[in-house]
Amino acid sequence: MAQASEIDEYGFKRCQEEMRFIEENKDFFTKLTKQLMAWEALNNRTNPFFKSTMLKNFIRKGVPLNLRKQVWLKMSGSQRLIQLHPNLYEDLFRNQFQKEIVDSIKIDIPRTFPDNIYFDKYKVSLYNVLSAFASHNPIVSYCQGLNYIAGMILIVCAGDEEATFWLLKHLVEIVSPEYHTKTMKGLKRDIEVVTELIKIRLPVVNEKMNELGLPWIVIMTKWFICLFAEVLPIETSLRVWDALFSEGYKIIFRTSLAIVLILKDDIMKVEDINELAELFRNISKDVRFINSHEFMKFVFSLKLKRREIQVLRRNYSSIN
C-alpha cells in the first residue's frame, strides 16, 4: 500500500484523520493482508463456513470485503431462508405498494450517502429493497434510518437486491426487534438497558451526563436505529456488523458500552452540552474508532453476560 487513496473501497471519501491513520500505520495493512490469506485458505476447504468457534474467532478479526456477503448470509441463516423461499423477494413486486409509504421512501433515496461516488448506481435497488421490505413487514413498514442500513448492505453485496433484502430483514427483525416499528418500543427499552449498564459500570459518567442535561437516548437513538452506520467510521461499522451477523444482538450493547468507555475521560472533561454533542459527533473521525482492530478487540474484551441483558430487558419492557 503506497499511497492511501482519498476514496475508500466502498466509495466514501476518507476524512483527514483516516488518511493520516493509514499513512502512519502500515502494519495495520500487513495484518489485513495476512488475514486475507488465512480467509482464502479457509474458503478453499470443502465446507468453508461451517459454524464453529474457529469461524467465530475468524469473524471477530474481520471478514474481507469479497467474502462478506457470503459470510453474512451464512451466519445469519439468511442463506437457508433464501433456499426455503426462493421466490419470496421476487413475488413481493406483484403487489401494488402503498403510495404514501413509497413516497416517503422516494424522498430519502437521493438523501442516502449523497457523497458516495458509487452509490448512484445502487439507488434503484435501494428503492426496490426498501419498498419490498415495507410491504413484506407492515409493522415496521419504512423507518428513516433503514435507508442507511440497506444502503450499506447493498454496497457490500455489490447491488444484489435479494441478498440485501434478507440481510436487512435479519437485522431489523431478529437483531434489533421493535427498534424501527411505529412505537419504537424495543429501541426505548434497549436504550434504558444500556443506560443501566453504564450506571452500573460508570456511575460518575452517568451523573455527569445528567448534570449536563443530555439524556443517553438523545445520543443513542441514531446508534441503535442505524446499528452504528453513519455513526462509527465505515470500516469499523462493518466490523461491528460482521459480529452482529455472527453473534447477534449482544454486540449492540457491547459496542455502545465500548464507545462510552473509550470516551469516558473526555466526557468528564467536557464543560457544557455543546462540547458534549461535538464529542459524540466526531466519533467517525476519531482515531480511537478509526482503528477498527483495536476498537473491536476492546469490544470483545468487555465483560457482559447475555443473562445480564435479559434480566434488564425484562425489567424495562413494561415501561413506555
Next chain:
Amino acid sequence: MANNQRGGGIQRPNGATQNKICQFKLVLLGESAVGKSSLVLRFVKGQFHEYQESTIGAAFLTQTVHIEETAVKFEIWDTAGQERYHSLAPMYYRGAQAAIVVYDIQNQDSFVRAQTWVKELQRQASPNIVIALAGNKADLAASRAVDYEEAKQYADENGLLFMETSAKTAVNVNEIFLAIAKKLPKNEGTGPQQNIRPSGNETNRTSGNCCSK
C-alpha cells in the same frame, strides 16, 4: 470565514464590551424533508446541500446572534421529521424557550402537520415558549401550495412569528432567528459578562430566564 457573528444583525463597534450573554434552547419541528436541517445548516454554517441527509433522532448545534449589547446564544435541537419519531419529541422540546415549526410551501400536508405541532407546543411545552412558523422553500414559489396570506393569518391568530424562508437562497433565515432572539425575554443581568459558558451544573433547562450575570 464568517464566525459566530454571521447570524448577528447589529454588529458591535470594535472593542465594545459585551454586556450580556443569554442562552436559549430552540427546537425545530416539522414534517420530514421540509428543510429543518437545511435551515440550521444555513444559519450556523452559511451552507446549503442539495441532498441533505435525513436526521435520525436529533442533531444538536449552537449559534450566537447579537442584539445591541446582548449576545444571544441558541442551543439548537434539530429533530427527525418522520411521524414515528414523534414519541421522542417531548424530550427535545422540554424546557425549550423557542421553537421553529417548519413546513414546505409546496406541500399542504406539511402545513397541516405544522399546525398540529403548534397545538402540541401550546399545550405541552413551556408556557412562555416563543414559536415561529417558517414556510420554507420560498425559492420554489412557482409550485406553491400554501398561500402566504393563509399562513400569515393563521400565525397572527395564534400569536406566532411568521416568515417564508429559503435555506437554499438564505432569504429570511438569519432574520427568523433574529426575530426570535428579539422576542425572547432578556431580563436582568446588566453586569459585564466574560464567561460564555455556563458552568457544568448550571443548565437552566427549565427556567424561562436565560441570562447569566
